[in-house]
Amino acid sequence: MAERMFVQGNEAVGWGALYAGCDGFFGYPITPQNEVTQWFASEFPKRGKVFLQSQSEVGSINMLYGGAAAGFRVMTSTSSPGWGLMQETISHCVAAELPCIIVLVQRGGPGAGSIRHAQMDYISVTRGGGQGGYKNIVLAPASVQEIHDLVQLAFYLADKYRNPTIVLADGILGQVSESVDVKTIDFGPLNEKDWALRGIGKQKDGKCRLINSAAGVLPVPPYPNYISWLRHMDEKYKQMEADELRYETYKAEDAELILIAYGYTARVSKETVNMARLQGLKVGLIRPITAWPFPYDIIREKAIQGCKFLVVVDSLGLLIEDVKIAVESRADVGLVSILDRHLPTDGGMIMPGRVFEEVKRLI
Numbered sequence: 001m002a003e004r005m006f007v008q009g010n011e012a013v014g015w016g017a018l019y020a021g022c023d024g025f026f027g028y029p030i031t032p033q034n035e036v037t038q039w040f041a042s043e044f045p046k047r048g049k050v051f052l053q054s055q056s057e058v059g060s061i062n063m064l065y066g067g068a069a070a071g072f073r074v075m076t077s078t079s080s081p082g083w084g085l086m087q088e089t090i091s092h093c094v095a096a097e098l099p100c101i102i103v104l105v106q107r108g109g110p111g112a113g114s115i116r117h118a119q120m121d122y123i124s125v126t127r128g129g130g131q132g133g134y135k136n137i138v139l140a141p142a143s144v145q146e147i148h149d150l151v152q153l154a155f156y157l158a159d160k161y162r163n164p165t166i167v168l169a170d171g172i173l174g175q176v177s178e179s180v181d182v183k184t185i186d187f188g189p190l191n192e193k194d195w196a197l198r199g200i201g202k203q204k205d206g207k208c209r210l211i212n213s214a215a216g217v218l219p220v221p222p223y224p225n226y227i228s229w230l231r232h233m234d235e236k237y238k239q240m241e242a243d244e245l246r247y248e249t250y251k252a253e254d255a256e257l258i259l260i261a262y263g264y265t266a267r268v269s270k271e272t273v274n275m276a277r278l279q280g281l282k283v284g285l286i287r288p289i290t291a292w293p294f295p296y297d298i299i300r301e302k303a304i305q306g307c308k309f310l311v312v313v314d315s316l317g318l319l320i321e322d323v324k325i326a327v328e329s330r331a332d333v334g335l336v337s338i339l340d341r342h343l344p345t346d347g348g349m350i351m352p353g354r355v356f357e358e359v360k361r362l363i
Helices: 009-019 034-043 057-069 080-095 122-126 144-161 171-175 226-243 264-278 296-304 319-327 352-362
Strands: 003-008 024-027 050-053 074-078 101-106 137-139 165-170 177-182 247-250 257-260 283-288 290-292 308-312 333-336
Touching (some): 009 101, 009 144, 009 165, 057 074, 080 101, 144 226, 257 264, 257 296, 264 283, 264 308, 308 319
Antiparallel strands (some): 003 177
C-alpha cells in the first residue's frame, strides 16, 4: 500500500532509496542538493541504517566503493563540482563491477559556475566522465514522483548489471514539491551477490573473494587476460542498450516538429506542446528517460518521416549532439538553450513562452 506524501524532489531521493532497501548513504553537502544529505542525516540513523558525512566528494565515492564491494546497497548524491571530483573512483567502480548509485543534481558551470539550476553535465554523465570510455545507465526524471521511482529502479539496474547507475536531476526538480506515492516497487528477482567481500566465514563455498579494478594489470578468473575482460564489458554495455532504453513520447504521432528535452525542460516542453496544439500546430515531444542509452532509433524514424526537431536544454547545447547523431543530417535541429532564459542571471529559467516563439518560427 502506497503512502501519499507531499515532498520536495531532493527529499524524494531519500524516500526512494529507503524503499529500495538502501543500506547506507555517504555524502558531502553541496548546493543545490543539500536537502538530500539533510534527509539521510535525519532519517537513516534512527532506522538503523548508515549515514556518514564524508570529508569531501572524493571521500564519498571511495566509501561507496567499499560499501558496494561488501555487497551492500549504497549511494551518494552531489552537484556538478562534486561530480567532477568523483570521476576517477566511478571509473574504478565500473572496472570492479560494483553496483552503486550516484544522484547528480546539476547546477551551472563550468568551474564553480553558479549554485543554482542548470543542465550542464550531460556529456560527462552520458559519456563516462572518468578514464576508460566506460558506460553507466543514466536515468533522467522529470517529476518528483519519477525521482522516487527512478532511484528505486537505479538500485535494481545497478545490481542487475553490477555497475554504477546515475540519476540525473537538476536544481529546479530538486526544489520542486509535489505529491508522491511512496512505496516499494518490485522490478523482479536478482542474483545473489556471491561475489561480495563478506569474509571467508560468510561465503557458502568457504572461499575468499577478490575485487579487482585493474584487469589488465592483475588478471583474475574468469578473465584470463585484459581483452577477455573488455569483451565481457562490451557485451554488458550492449545488453544495457538493448534492454534498458526508456523514453516517453507526447503527441508525437502526427507531429511535424518534435521537441527533445529531459528533466525540468521536458516539463516546459510539454506545456509548449499543449500551447502549440491549441493553435493547430502539429508539435510533439520525445523525452529521454534514459539519457544513456539514448533513444536514437525513434528520433531517426521521425526524421525519416520528415519531422523537424527542436532541442530544449538548460545549457549551451550538449543534448543537441545526440539528436544530430540520431537524425543523420536528414532534418533540421533547432536549439533553445540557457541563453534563452527569461532572466539573464543564474536565477533565470527556460519558459514555455520562449520555446513557443521558436516553435512558431520553425513551423
